[in-house]
Amino acid sequence: MILYASPPSSAIFSISNASQQAKPRSSSSNCAHQSIPEAPPFPRLFCHNHSCLCGRRRFIEAATATSLFPLCPSMASSNSPSDYAAILNRVRSPKPDWYEDFYASVLANGMKSYEEEIAVYKSQMFANLRGKSQKVLEIGIGAGPNLKYYAGNEGMEVYGVDPNQKMEKYAREAAKNAGLPPESFEFKQAVGEAIPLPDASVDAVVGTLVLCSVTNVDMTLREVKRVLRPGGLYIFVEHVAAKEGTVLRFIQDVLDPLQQIVADGCHLTRRTGQNIIQTGFSNVDLNIASFSNAAFINPQVYGVAYR
Ligand SMILES: C[S@@+](CC[C@H](N)C(=O)[O-])C[C@H]1O[C@@H](n2cnc3c(N)ncnc32)[C@H](O)[C@@H]1O
Incomplete structure (x- = not known):
């Protein structure tokens, strides 16, 4: 049952933070459903320029000199690797x-029909990476269903983050x-x-289907913006609450508590x-x-935001 589907090219919302105004871009008549949306190659590359602005630059340089991982999450109190474990467990x-x-096995094996259905949408969104993006971070990468969309981007390095080590x-x-050389994926x-x-x-x-599962949506989005270079x-693809x-x-309201338990914290009624x-993305x-x-x-909401 398709409740509503818009072709991949029809943005129902396009905002520019120059004006901080939300502007419907194309006809949203299809959107009767809701009046507004929902309602060491790698470490070396990432450590290359320790341009962290969080005031811990010297510590980071010292830490990254001895660690494979670049350090600088805004939440870490002292930027030591043990902070990451603490943050991971706290969050x-x-x-x-x-x-x-x-x-992990459910995600790897149980999403095939959904992935087939959304492939045309994803192909179009991921085409934006071509020629422009060498360093890509995927948050909540899971079993890696998006990695195939990076194929053909020569020299691209992909850094996947997920709290579940089994992924x-x-x-x-x-x-x-997807043909990514092992040294290009971390x-x-x-x-x-x-x-x-x-x-x-x-x-x-x-980030696809991940903000439903994070503990703090706004904190995660701030981190996304922080690690992105200007431009x-x-x-994103995120499922959101259906219209009231x-x-x-x-x-969704009835199943939400159960879903959080059986699906690793996934919330059904967020307005992501x-x-x-x-x-505060520029677009x-x-x-x-x-x-x-x-x-x-x-x-589900899907699209591209620009820092
Ligand atoms: C529904 S799965 C989606 C996985 C993958 N992105 C996809 O499209 O199939 C949600 C993923 O988010 C991860 N996750 C849960 N909490 C997270 C958090 N706080 N930060 C980042 N990822 C998280 C889970 O381990 C899981 O891999």
């Missing part, structure tokens, strides 16, 4: 191994299948709320499109669609 409480294993083997496999166990990269260090950030882009008063929204719009191109293979994980 997302540790889960038993069997749960992490199970969830790594699937993400690595996906990177290999996986780091971390959370979006404290991204272990310096300020303005990546050309693009990708860099944030590609609809049957779908009723189902609004969080993205309010983060946000935001679209909305529903997918028959996503059941009550609908509608």
Whole structure:
């Protein structure tokens, strides 16, 4: 059942922070559903320029000299690797191994029909990376369903962050299948709320179906903006709350607590499109669609935001 689907090219929301005004860009008549949206190669590259503006530059230089990972999340108190473990555990409480294993395997094997359906949308969004983005960060990379879209971008380096360490083997496999050389893909166990990269260090950030699961949406979006270089882009696909008063929204409200337990903290009723719009990106191109293979994980906002 398709509740609503807009073709990939029709942005229903396009904002420019020059004016801080939200402007409908093209006809949103299709959008009766909601009146507004929803309602060491790698470390070496990322450490190359320790341009962190958080005032801990000397510490970072010392730390990165001995560590494979560049350090500088705004949340870390002293930027030591043990801070990352502490932040990781504080933001997302540790889960038993069997749960992490199970969830990673569900993501790796259970999303195929959805991925097929959204492929045309993703192809169009990821085309924005061509020729412009050498360093890409993916937050909540999971089993790596987006890695195939990076194929053909010669020299691209992809840095995947996810708190579930069990995702790594699937993400690595996906990177290999996408033809990414092993040295061009790095996986780091971390959370979006404290991204272990310096300020303005990546050309693009990708996040698909992840802001539903993070503990703090706004903190994660601030981190996305922080690590993006000026002009860099944030590609997103996020499922959001259905319109109030609809049957779908009723189902979401009922299932939300259970979903958080069985699906690793996934929330069904967030209004993530609004969080993205309010983060202060210079431009946000935001679209909305529903997918028959996503059941009550609908509608979804997708698009590109520019720092
Ligand atoms: C629904 S899955 C989506 C995975 C992948 N992006 C995709 O499109 O299939 C949500 C992912 O977010 C990760 N995650 C959960 N909490 C997170 C956090 N605080 N920061 C970053 N990722 C998180 C989960 O481990 C999981 O891999």
